Amino acid sequence: MKTIILFSLIALIILAANSAPAPVLDAHGKVLRAGVKYRVKPANSDDYNGGLILAHVGNKSCPLAVGQDLGLNKGPWLTFTPVNPKEHVIRVSTDVNIKISGSNSCNESNIWQLKYNEVMKEHIVMVGGVEGNPGPKTLYSWFKLENITYSGYKFVFCPSVCSHCELMCGDLFPFLTDDSNGQPLVLYNATSWHFSVIFY
Template identity: 55%
Template sequence: MKTTIFFSLAFILCIFKANSAPDPVLDDLGKPLRSGVQYYVILTNIKNYTSTIWPAAVGNNNTCPAGVVEHQTKGWVNAFTIAPVDPKKGVIRLYTDVNIKFLGSTLCDESNVWKLKYDKDMKQYAVMMGGVEGNPGPETLDNWFKIEKTTDGYKFVYCPSVCSYCKVMCGDIGTTIDNNGVSRLVLGGDPIYFNFYI
């Protein structure tokens, strides 16, 4: 009888843990990130200066299209919003699919939503503008990112799970220098870690 009760409790705890939501992503004040709220990021593993990320023209001679770059800043930082895969969920959680969208005017006549796209000049996948917000599925696979916790803050990861039968690449979002000398966000590259500010 005691053995049956023990196994029943263990089974219930396993189900509860499997169904519990991942921890929320927290801002610098320890509050959960929420959908639609403006946030900023400051990189934590860059020494001797303050660095952030923002959109910039990254084509030949720094013309269109627009991508996401690491940028040394002296106070001004570009804001963005994060939208979860389920629009009914208000809290942004670790390891879950999200859209990331810069605020402000669009560059190069395309949306400010992040997407992963192969850059022929760099010969690797880079984070670009022009993605689609929402509508999870195989058609929007390139538009979904995840946030993971590290010992140095957080990191962006590309490993979408919005399509159960799609074969996807997975990897951290880092930086590399392109042919124009710009530090671009790419799949792989040198890791970047950061914290969220409101």
């Protein structure tokens, strides 16, 4: 009887492991880990340019947006924190907080959040979000990484931390403006274009 119970438990553990979403892999094929620093670059780039930076929008110095660099900047390091604090692997289709390393000139947290910007008339990624505490109050601080068939991953806003909340889902895509020192990431619901990135 004990043997049957033991084998049943092992089978359940294996089944649970197999049903978990696939891990996100870096440019070297290694699993992305929670709390480890990574840089981001476009998947179709031959060099390390075009990283993500903190960008000003319009003529205001604060708040700061997250955008793609237009020049030679590799961008700062990013860390990912999964919704389950006991999980050490970053997985596709799973809510994560994304944080830019270091500090910023606006004295805000460097946690990504989706927020409507009056200057651009768009929902864009800005800093000042909340880390952890998943639920309705932190809804806009959760993002996902999704695999793109031909190459790399895309950033997506479609959190699962609140089952009854109404929200807009979509990909995050660099949006070129005349007033910014970068291309802020905006919520974009078209399916024909993707901002494909890899991590290194």
